[in-house]
Amino acid sequence: MAQTPSHEIKNTTCYMCACRCGIRVHLRDGEVRYIDGNPEHPINEGVICAKGASGIMKQHSPARLTQPLRRKPGAERGDGEFEPISWEETFEILAERLGHIRETDPKRFALFTGRDQMQALTGLFAKQFGTPNYAAHGGFCSVNMAAGMIYTIGGSFWEFGGPDLERSKLFVMIGTAEDHHSNPLKVAISKFKRQGGRFISINPVRTGYSAIADEWVPIRPGTDGALLLALIHEIINKGLYDRDFLVRYSNAGQLVNMDEDQDDFGMFLRTEEPPEEGCYDAQNQLWWDRKTGRPVPTHTPGADPFLLGEFILDDGTRAKPSFQLLQDRVAEYTPEWAERVTGIAAKDIRRLAHEMGVTARDQRIELPIAWTDSWGVEHESVTGNPVSFHAMRGLAAHSNGFHTIRALSILMSLLGTIDRPGGFRHKAPFPRPIPPCARTPKGPEGVQPGKPLDGMVLGWPASPDDLFVDDKGEPVRLDKAFSWEYPLAVHGMMHNAITNAWRGDPYPIDTLLIFMANMAWNSTMNTEEVRKMLNDKDDNGEYKIPFLVVADAFQSEMTAFADLVLPDTTYLERHDVMSMLDRPISEFTGPVDSVRIPVVPPKGECKPFQDVLIELGSRLKLPAFVNEKGDRKFRDYPDFVVNYETEPGSGIGFLAGWRGKGGEKSLRGEPNPNQWEMYAKNNCVFQYELPRSYQYMRNWNKGYLEWSQRNRITRYGEPVLIHLYSEVLMKFRAAAQGKGTTRKVPAHLAKRVETFFDPLPFYYDPLEHQSTDKHTYPLAAVTQRPMAMYHSWDSQNAWLRQIHAHNLLYVNARTARAAGIEDEDWIWAESPWGRVRCMAKYSEAVEPGTVWTWNAIGKAAGAWNLTPGANESRKGFLLNHLISEELPGHDGPISNSDPVTGQAAWYDVRVRIYKAEEGEPQETSPQFKPLKPYPGQSTRARVLNFFAGLGKR
Amino acid sequence: MHPAFSVIFLTTLIGAGQGLFLGLFGAEALSLLGVLPPPGSDFLALGSALALVFLVLGLIASFFHLGRPERAWRTATKWRTSWLSREVIVLPAFMGVVFLYGAAHAFGFNPPLGTLAGDVPVLLTVVLGAVGALLAIVLYVTTAMIYACIKFLQEWHSPLTVVNYTVLGAANGFTLAAAYAAWAGVPLVAFLATVAIVLTVLGLGTRSASLVRNSRIKSKSTLQTAIGVKHPKIQQKSQGFMGGSFNTREFFHHMSAAFLRGMKWIFLLGAFVVPAILLLVVLVTRIDPVNLLIAAFVIQYLGMVAERWFFFAQANHPQNIYYQSVA
Amino acid sequence: MTQLALVIDLNVCVGCHACVTSCKEWNTSGDAGPLVDQNPYDADPTGTFFNRVQSFEVGEYPNTETVHFPKSCLHCEEPPCVPVCPTGASYKRESDGIVLVDYDKCIGCKYCSWACPYGVREVDAERKVMTKCTLCVDRIYNEELPEWDRKPACVRACPTNARLYGDIHDPESVVSKAIREAGGYQLMPEWGTKPANHYLPRRKTQLTIREDEVERADNPLKIDSQLPKPGQDEPSLDDVTSW
C-alpha cells in the first residue's frame, strides 16, 4: 500500500516567488514527484505555499522557452514570429553589438531586470560594462519603503527587516497583502495570534492576512500619511512616546538652526570639531542640556536635553530641538483633520494611538542581555516596547509614499520600537548609515567608453552633490534617476525606461536588455501605448529602440517584442545565490545567505542567464571577468561565485558561508573551492548567529557595529541615529532655496524640490489625485497580490491557474448599486488614461471609495502558450491599462512617481465605473492579436494526468 | 441536481416496463377469476417481450451512468445497506421472471403447481406472474428509495417519492398496456384504460402533493450551518476555483428558474392531463383507439421524462451552498 | 477506537491555498493518483482536487469579516456516503475512522457523492472513479517517510498551522484539546453525519484602555515642561483657609 515517496531528495531554494523558502525536491526516476518545505530551513521551517507546491507544473509548462530565438526577418515586434538560432550565433551577435556600444557610448546599452534576485551580478555586469542605465524592479516596486525607512532609521521592511512578532503584543499591519516574506510572515502571524497578540490591519481591503486581523481599519487609498501624522499628533499630545529612547537614539534633542536668513537654516547646530571624513552621521550636534541650561555636545555624559522649547545660542542663533519641530509640524494634523482625509473616525484614530502608546509603555519587555552602546554606556538588559508594524506597497506605491513611510518610521521611533524586542528588527546587512555609503558617479564624466562606470550603478545620495547630473543639472541616466526630478531614486526608475528610450529623452539608446521582467505587460504602466512604443519606428523605418533582447524562461508578453530571446533555466535547473551583496535571507539574529543548486537538468537548450552574462562579460573583456591577459577568468557561474572577490584579496565574495581554503571562515575569507558542496550539505543555507548581545539595538550597539565593521559589512562603526528630522532632505531643500554650497537646482524644478524635500514628514494628496477631477473619477483603483500567483508568471501553471483563471473588479456593493451595476455585470472601468472592460464583483470587504482586483491575472491572448480562448485573456483584465507612466507637468510630462524617490505610483490612479452597453461582447477589452506558440515549445496537453516517474501519460 | 439522461431513461423505461407487466398479469389474474375475458397466451407472451424490451433499454441506459460499466457486477454486493445495490439485484430478477412468464405463455408451458383450497389449480404462470408483480412493486420501491433515502435531499426524502415512482410508472405502463391491447385487438382496452386513467389521476394527485410539499420546504442547511458562522448575512466570494469542477457540474441543472417552471407545466400536462383526456376519449367515444392510445402512451412517456428531469432538477443539494461564486 | 481527523483553525487560516496544491501534488503521484486536469491551458481549466479553499464575507461594510474556509472530506463518523455505495468501494476503516474509496472496486456511479452533503467527493474525469481526501493514508503510515513527516501533505504545508491533525477520540490529542478549548464545531450538524473534522471559530483579542490609563504621572511631557501648570500667583485654598 505504501507509496514510495521518492527515490531521491535534493535540497534547494524555492523560487516560485522571492521569499526563498528552503525546499526538498523529491525525485522519482529523475522526475520531480513532490516538493515540500525543508523543516531545517530558517525561512520557512518546513512549510510551503500554494506556488511552491506547484513547482512541478512549471517544469511541465508548455510556455517554457527551450531555444534561443531570433525575430523572423520581416516580422513585426509583438507578433512573436521567431526562428531558432544557436547559442554561438546569439553570443556573436550580442558580443559584436555590445562591444561596439561599449567602445563608443556605453550608455546606449541599458540593462533592466525585474523581479530577479541576482542584482549583485547584473549590477556588476552593468558597472563593468560602463553603462549608468541599469536598474532592477525596486523603482517600480517599493523603493519608497526602502528609502523612506532607510533615510530615517537605517533599515527597512521589505527584505531588510521586520516585526518581531515573537515578542510583540500589538501588531499593526498597513497596506500589506502578501509581501516577500510570505511564509515566515504567515508562520509568525499565526503564532502571534495564538499567543493572544492583538492584530490590527489598516487597508482599504480585507482579504488574506487582514482577514484574520482582530480589527480592520478601512482607509481611503493614499491617505495613510494623514493617519500616521494624526497618530503621531495624539501620541505626542498624550505624552505616550518613549522619551528616553528618543533622547539617546534619535536626533530628537538635536538643535536645529532656526535663523531663516542663515545659510545653515534648518541644519543641525554643530560643535566646532570638524566632522571626520566618511559616510556616516558625524555625532557633533548639540543638545540643550536641562541640567546646565547650556548647549552641550549630544550624548555628553550626565546631560539630558530638552526635547521641547526654543533656545538662543550665545551667538544669538535661534534653535529648536528637532522634536519640537516635529511637534510643531503635527500640531495641525489632528485626528479630526485626519478623519476628513482618511475616512477613519477621529475617535478610532485616538483609540489606535492610545492602544499603541499604552501597550508600548505598560508592557515593556526586559531581556537579561547586557550590551554596550556606542557611547560606551553599559546596559544590563535589553528592553523593548512590544508594538510592531509591518507595511508594504499600500504605503509605498503612492506618490506621497516617501513621506508617509517617513511618518511611519517616526511613529515607530516615538514608540521606542527600533531594533528592540517586540518591535522592529533589522536583518543584516542592515542597519546601515543614513544614507548608506554607495554612490553613483556624480556626472557624465563617470561614463567613459571602454571603461567601467566610475561609481555604483545605484546609490544613496546624501546631498545634492551626490546627484548623477550634468553641469546643467540634466540627468545622465536614461530613466532620470538621481536627477533633480527624482533625487533619491535609489532603485532607479525602470517604469520610465521604455518611454524615455522611445522618446529619446534624455537620449536615445541602442540596445535594451530585459531580464525577468514583463515590461510589455504587467510591470509597465500604460501598457497599450508602451507596446506600441516597443514596435515604433522613426522616419527611416528604424526601430526607435533599435535592438531589444529579452532573457526569460517563459513565453511572456515581453518576449514577443524581442529581437533576440535568451531562454533561461528555471529555479530547479540552475545555481543561484541569495547574496549578502544583494538581498540575503538574513534573520533578526544574524546574517543568512543561501543558494540554489540544480535538481534537474536544463530543458532543451536553456542556459542560466548568469552563465550568459559571464560568457558575455568574458567576450567583452569586462575587467571583472578576465585576467590581466584578457583571458576568461571564470568557467561558469558556479565557478564565478566561488572565486570572485569584490576586490582582489578582499575575501568578500557572493557567498558568506564556508569561506577560506577549507571552509573554516565565514563572512570574509579566501575563496573555497568546495563552497558549493558545503552549502549543499547544509540545506543550501549559511546562517550566522550573532552573540545575543549583538542582536538588538544594533544602530547603537558598539559590539555589533564593531563586529559589522570587522566583517566589512559596514565601513564605519559609528552609531546610526534615527533621523526624526532629516538634515539630508533639508540639504536638498536648501539647494532649492539657493542656500548653501551644494549644486543648485534648475529653476523650473526649484519649487518642486523645495516642497517635497521637507525635513519633516508632511501630508499631501497623491499627485494624481491632485490633478484628477474627483467628481468625474470618484474611485481609487488598486491591485493586490494573490497568494496563489506570482505576478504574471503563474498563468502557465496548470494547477495555480485553476485557482485564479481570471480576475474581477471588486466594488463595494453599495457603490456598485449606486452605479446601477449588478453583481458580476460586465462594466467599464475608466481612468483619465484609458479604459478596460471587466466584470464587477460585489464586496463588503472594500472601502466604498476603492475598487480593486488581483494583480496580473489578465493576459494577452495566446501569451504564456495558453489558447487564445483562455479565461485569462477573455475574462481576465489588466489594470495597468488604466495607469499612466507619466503625468502632465508644467514643462512636459513628468513621471507618475513619488517626487522624492521616483517610486512608481501604481496605486494613485482614479477611475469611474459604468455598465457595459447591452450587446457589447462579454469579454475584456482591450484585446491584442493572439500570439502563436514559438518554435521549440511543447504542445499544450488537452488533458493532464501527471504522475511523476511515468513521464506524461 | 443535474438531471442525467441515463438515469432519467433508466427510471422511466423500467417504470413503464414494470407497469406494463402489472397490466398483463393483472388482466390474466382477473380473467382467471372470471372478471375479465382471457387475454390469451400469445398476447401475454408478446406483452412480456414488450415489457422486457423496456426493461432492457432501461438497463442499457443505466450503463451510461457508470464511469466503469465493466465493473457493474460489483454493484450487487452491498444489498444490505445500499438501495442502489438492491435495485441492481431486483431489476435482473424481475427481468428474469418476466422472461419466464413470457416464455411459459409462449410455449404454452403452464402446469399447475398445486391446488388451492376449493381445487383451484395454481398455474405456473400465475405463480410467476404473482412473483413478477411483487418484484415490480419492489423494484419501484428500490428505485425510488435510492432517492428517497438521502436525508438531505429534502425534495426526495419523503414517502411521496416512493408513491410517485410506483403510481407514475404503473400509470404509464397501464397506458402502454392499453395501447398494446388495442393494437392486438384484445378486448382488454376498456379495463386497462380505466386503470390507466385511475392511476394517472391518482398520480396527478400524489405528484401534485409532492410539488406542494416541495414548494414549502425550507432548507435545513444554510450558509450559516455550512460554515458554522452565525451571522444573518454571509456571502460566498470564492468557491476556490474558477473553471468549474465535479461539484459545479453534478449537482446543479444550470437552467433558469423559468425553464424549470416551464418543465413543470410540460410534465403536468404531458404526464397526466393530456394522456388522461386521451384515455377518456377512448373510453367514451367509438374512435379507433389504437392510434389514440399509442399517442397517449408516447405523450405520457415524454411527460414522464420531463417529470423525471424536473424531479432531479428540483432537488436542491446542500453541497450547492458551498459552490456559488466563481471568483 | 481511533478517529483520525483534521481540525481547521479559521482563526489563523489566511486562505493561501498551500493546502490545496500540496494535496494535489502529493496525491497525483501517490496512491490516489493521477488526478486529472482538463483544459489545463485552455478555457475553463478544471481538475480533480481533494481540498479547496473558499472565501466568504460575513456582515456588511464596515463590519465585515472575511473568512477563508478550507474544506476536504470530513471523515464523518456516520458517513452517509458509505452505506449507499453499491459496491463497497466506499468504506470507513475500523482501525482509524478514515473514509476511503477503493478505486479498483468503484464503478463511478457517483451515488456516494450525492449522499455527501458537503460536496467533497469528486469523480476523476479520466479514471472515472470517485476520489476524495484520503487523509493521506499513504503518508501517515508510510514507513519510508521519517516519523516527523508522517502527516498529511496539507498539514505539513500549512504556513499558519491552521490544520491540526490527530485522533479526536483521544481526549489528550492536540485536536481534541483544540476542539475543547477553542470551541471546535462540525459542519451541517443537522444531518447527524458527525464529521470527524472540526473547525475552530474566529477568536478576537481586544484591548481595553481606561481613560485614566492613557496619561500617567511619569508623562514625558512633564520633563520638557509642556504640561500646563497653574501659575503660582493664581488663587488657591492656601490663601483662604487655615486648619
Ligand SMILES: Nc1nc2c(c(=O)[nH]1)N[C@H]1C(S)=C(S)[C@@H](COP(=O)(O)OP(=O)(O)OC[C@H]3O[C@@H](n4cnc5c(=O)[nH]c(N)nc54)[C@H](O)[C@@H]3O)O[C@H]1N2
Ligand atoms: N503570492 C505573491 N507574493 C508576492 C508577489 C506576488 O506577485 N504574488 N509579489 C512580490 C512583490 S514583487 C512585492 S513588491 C510584494 C508586495 O507585497 P504587498 O505590499 O503586500 O503587495 P500588494 O499586493 O501590492 O499589497 C498592497 C496592499 O496594500 C493595500 N493598499 C493599497 N493602497 C493602499 C493605501 O493607500 N493604504 C493602505 N493602508 N493600504 C493600501 C492593498 O489593498 C493591498 O492589500 O509581494 C511579493 N510577494
Ligand SMILES: Nc1nc2c(c(=O)[nH]1)N[C@H]1C(S)=C(S)[C@@H](COP(=O)(O)OP(=O)(O)OC[C@H]3O[C@@H](n4cnc5c(=O)[nH]c(N)nc54)[C@H](O)[C@@H]3O)O[C@H]1N2
Ligand atoms: N497594476 C500593477 N502593476 C504592477 C504592480 C501592482 O501592484 N499593480 N506591482 C509592480 C511590482 S511591485 C513589481 S515587482 C512588478 C513585477 O513585474 P515583473 O518583474 O515584470 O514580474 P513578472 O510579471 O513576474 O515578470 C517577470 C518575468 O520573469 C519571467 N521569469 C520567471 N521565472 C524566470 C526565470 O527563472 N528566469 C527568467 N529569465 N525569467 C523568469 C517571467 O516569465 C516573466 O516574464 O510588477 C509591477 N506591476
Ligand code: SF4
Ligand atoms: S513563499 Fe515563495 S519561496 Fe516560499 S514556497 Fe512559496 S513560492 Fe516558494
Ligand code: SF4
Ligand atoms: S464528508 Fe462526505 S464524503 Fe466525507 S465522510 Fe462525510 S459524507 Fe462521506
Ligand code: SF4
Ligand atoms: S461512485 Fe464508486 S464509491 Fe461512489 S457509490 Fe459508486 S461505486 Fe461506490
Ligand code: SF4
Ligand atoms: S489529508 Fe491529504 S488528501 Fe486530505 S486534504 Fe490533506 S493533503 Fe489532501
Ligand code: SF4
Ligand atoms: S494552507 Fe493553511 S492557511 Fe493556507 S489556506 Fe490552507 S489551511 Fe488556510
Ligand SMILES: [Mo]
Ligand atoms: Mo515588487
